[in-house]
Amino acid sequence: MTTPLIGVSKSLLKIKELINHVANTCLNVLITGETGVGKEVVAQNLYEESPRTEHNFVKINCAALPETLLESELYGYEKGAFTGAHKKRPGKFQSAHKGVLFLDEIGDMPLSLQSKMLHVLQSGEFSPLGSDQDFKTDVWVIAATNHDLEKRIKQKQFREDLFYRLNIIKIDIPPLRERTEDIPLLVEYYFKLYKSEYPNNPGSKPDEDTMVRLCNYPWPGNVRQLQNCIKKQMVINSWDKVFDEMPAEDSHAIVPDISAHDSVKKGETRNLHPDFANDRISLISEFVDLSTSSEKLLQEISLKKIKKKASDRVEKEVITFVLEKVGWNRSRAAKILKVSYKTLLYKMSEFDINPPSK
Numbered sequence: 001m002t003t004p005l006i007g008v009s010k011s012l013l014k015i016k017e018l019i020n021h022v023a024n025t026c027l028n029v030l031i032t033g034e035t036g037v038g039k040e041v042v043a044q045n046l047y048e049e050s051p052r053t054e055h056n057f058v059k060i061n062c063a064a065l066p067e068t069l070l071e072s073e074l075y076g077y078e079k080g081a082f083t084g085a086h087k088k089r090p091g092k093f094q095s096a097h098k099g100v101l102f103l104d105e106i107g108d109m110p111l112s113l114q115s116k117m118l119h120v121l122q123s124g125e126f127s128p129l130g131s132d133q134d135f136k137t138d139v140w141v142i143a144a145t146n147h148d149l150e151k152r153i154k155q156k157q158f159r160e161d162l163f164y165r166l167n168i169i170k171i172d173i174p175p176l177r178e179r180t181e182d183i184p185l186l187v188e189y190y191f192k193l194y195k196s197e198y199p200n201n202p203g204s205k206p207d208e209d210t211m212v213r214l215c216n217y218p219w220p221g222n223v224r225q226l227q228n229c230i231k232k233q234m235v236i237n238s239w240d241k242v243f244d245e246m247p248a249e250d251s252h253a254i255v256p257d258i259s260a261h262d263s264v265k266k267g268e269t270r271n272l273h274p275d276f277a278n279d280r281i282s283l284i285s286e287f288v289d290l291s292t293s294s295e296k297l298l299q300e301i302s303l304k305k306i307k308k309k310a311s312d313r314v315e316k317e318v319i320t321f322v323l324e325k326v327g328w329n330r331s332r333a334a335k336i337l338k339v340s341y342k343t344l345l346y347k348m349s350e351f352d353i354n355p356p357s358k
C-alpha cells in the first residue's frame with residue numbers, strides 16, 4: 001500500500017501540488033533529497049495519482065547491484081546471452097511497460113550503463129542482452145538520488161546529457177530539519193500506525209516540551225530516523241532514553257552539513273572507540289574517519305590537516321550562507337565578507353559553491 005505523504009509545511013504542500021500536476025504527464029521526474037526524506041514515497045504517490053496504476057510500479061536500485069547484473073535486470077536477456085543465462089528473462093523495462101520505472105539511487109549508476117540508458121530514454125527502444133531485436137517501451141521514468149548530480153557531472157561520474165533527460169521535472173525534498181511543521185503530524189501518524197503493531201506497548205506521546213525538543217533536533221536520518229524513534233519510544237516508553245541514544249542534538253547546529261559521515265547521515269548508532277562515544281563525535285567525525293581502529297586513527301590524526309579541513313568547511317558554509325542571504329549577488333557578498341570580489345570568486349570555485357539551478 002502506498003504511504004500517504006504526511007506534512008503541512010509549505011515545501012511539502014508544494015510537492016503535493018506538483019505531484020498532482022505532473023501525474024497526468026509522462027515527463028521524466030528527478031527526485032532529490034537527503035537520505036530518508038521520502039523520495040520513494042513521492043515516487044509512489046506520483047504513480048498512484050497517474051493514469052498508469054493498472055500497470056506496474058517497478059523499482060530498481062542502481063546502487064545495489066554490480067554493473068553486469070544491473071544491466072541484465074534492466075533490459076532482460078535471451079537464453080545463452082551469458083554463462084548462466086539458462087532461459088530467457090524479461091527485464092524491468094518490460095515489466096514496467098505502460099507503468100512506472102523507478103530508478104532509485106540513479107547517481108550510483110555506473111558510467112558504462114549511463115549511455116545505454118540515455119539511448120533508451122531518447123529512442124524509447126531497447127534490446128535485451130543477447131538479442132538483436134529492438135523492443136518499444138512505454139514507461140514513465142522516475143529517478144531518485146541523494147547525490148548532488150551536478151557535482152557528480154563535474155567529477156565526470158555522471159553524464160550531463162542523461163542528467164538533462166531525467167531532470168525534466170525536479171522534485172527536491174528538503175530535509176526534515178527545514179520543515180519542522182511536519183514533525184508533530186508525522187509523530188501523530190506513526191503513533192497511530194504502530195498502535196496495532198505494538199498493542200501492548202502504546203508508548204507515550206510527547207508532551208509540549210518533548211515536542212519542542214523533537215522539533216529542534218536536526219534529524220540527520222530525516223523521516224526514517226523519526227519513524228524509528230517513535231517505534232523505539234513505543235517499545236521502551238522513555239523519551240529520555242530515546243534522546244540519549246540519538247546522535248548529538250547540537251551536531252547540526254555546529255556543522256550544518258553533517259552528511260559527510262555515512263552513519264551519521266543514516267542516523268544510525270555506531271560501534272565507536274569509547275573515547276569518542278560522546279557528543280564530540282559528530283564534530284570530530286567530520287574531519288577524521290572514526291570507524292578505523294583506534295591505533296590507526298591515532299597514527300593518522302594530524303592537527304595541521306584537521307585545521308585546514310575545519311577552516312575550509314566553516315569558510316564554505318559562511319560564504320554559502322551569505323550568498324543565499326543576498327540572493328547570490330556576489331559583489332554584495334564580497335563586501336559583507338570583507339574580501340575582494342576576485343577572492344570571493346576564487347573561493348567559490350575552490351569550494352565548488354554554485355547558485356541553485358533554476
Ligand SMILES: Nc1ncnc2c1ncn2[C@@H]1O[C@H](COP(=O)(O)OP(=O)(O)OP(=O)(O)O)[C@@H](O)[C@H]1O
Pocket residue numbers: 003004005006007033034035036037038039040041042146223224227
Ligand atoms: N512525508 C512522509 N509521510 C509519511 N512517511 C514518510 C514521509 N517521508 C518519508 N516517510 C517514511 O520515511 C521512510 C523513508 O522514506 P523513503 O524510503 O521514501 O526515503 P528516501 O528518501 O527514499 O531514503 P533513501 O535515500 O535512504 O533511500 C519510509 O518508511 C517512509 O514511509
Ligand SMILES: [Mg+2]
Pocket residue numbers: 039040104144
Ligand atoms: Mg529511497
